[in-house]
Amino acid sequence: MPSDTRERLIDAGAELFWRQGYVATGVKQIVTTASAPFGSMYHFFPGGKEQLGAEAVRRSGAAYGELVPLFFDTAADVVSATLSLFGGAADTLRDTDWADACPIATVALEVSNTSEPLRQACADVFESWLELLGERFRAAGIAPDRAREVAIVLVALLEGAFVLARAMRTTEPVLAAGRAAVAEVERALSPDAG
Amino acid sequence: MPSDTRERLIDAGAELFWRQGYVATGVKQIVTTASAPFGSMYHFFPGGKEQLGAEAVRRSGAAYGELVPLFFDTAADVVSATLSLFGGAADTLRDTDWADACPIATVALEVSNTSEPLRQACADVFESWLELLGERFRAAGIAPDRAREVAIVLVALLEGAFVLARAMRTTEPVLAAGRAAVAEVERALSPDAG
């Protein structure tokens, strides 16, 4: 069985990196938050903060990816699923004081040119989301290449809207992005129009 | 006349925050890069790193905003301007080793919940971009409310595509976002179709 302390360290790291970013989060703070002994940190993660960071990113990514079935399995179709995905994101953002946005976007931008393992972890997470979403769009009858493109546009709209919304403290960008995402999905569903 | 040293400090800060983010950039590094005396830093910016950061963000934002007339004045219409804007962004990103993306996005995410002055500076910059773009879309005949929404969608697509592209090391998201941006602009130009 996996060590309990190790799990708690990853969870604490994921939470803190989400909220504060990678650079601003100290190892000591992670250890304290996890109620773990400091020595265990480097026992379980000989690669140090970077290794813990990579595992935390992957865990956050997997958790966030579970939102895809949550929204797309309950909705009537991919259009309404897309709409409620953005609507839910806007509500969550506002209700959490503009904190609960993408758990890895800040880290992704921070480390993109400074840590290859972390950059790779972020890339893998994004790719997994694209695959999860692409699958849904293919199931809705959209051709594979087009399905991937729609998935990319959807994720880009969400990530970009998060950046704007968190800075400007308004849900306006998320709602506008949601309408654009719906339009993109509809456009892919009926490629003849336009 | 404005002090030369002060100007150099802001420029150096803007450059470093762009490349490394706000948290990862040290005051000492800014001073060294600017070839400025350390004492001058706190003479010109009694508010410290935070004050310099806010001014650097506004300067970067203004410089980046100049891309709007650059692309929209030379293009035949707003659609081709949008297309070349994303195309240019993709080329630049690839040619600079995925470094030259949005100069303030990393900072915006980093400080959104930790520094109100910096958050405000980022919000002001985004708002200025939305105004610059909205103006162009209004001039193209799009109703004011709709023009703002198109501007938001365009910026969100670009910011989100940057996040994906920098992590995944491919221009694919920027190009896909560009096509979606073009579709959004076209949709706004002919609201009857669809």
Place this chain on the structure above:
DNA sequence: TGGCCTCTAGATTGATCGCTCTAGCGATAC
């Protein structure tokens, strides 16, 4: 010349950074 003010110059502060180190606890194996 003397006084004032802006800016330069960098040593220094206390705190925190990521990380290494030794020491020892407790359970299992023989």
Place this chain on the structure above:
DNA sequence: GTATCGCTAGAGCGATCAATCTAGAGGCCA
């Protein structure tokens, strides 16, 4: 019993953090 191993525990390393401090250089005006 005792040797081994996984894990706990935290003191302490050198480096770096943002920021403060004193000291003085140089221009401007009287």
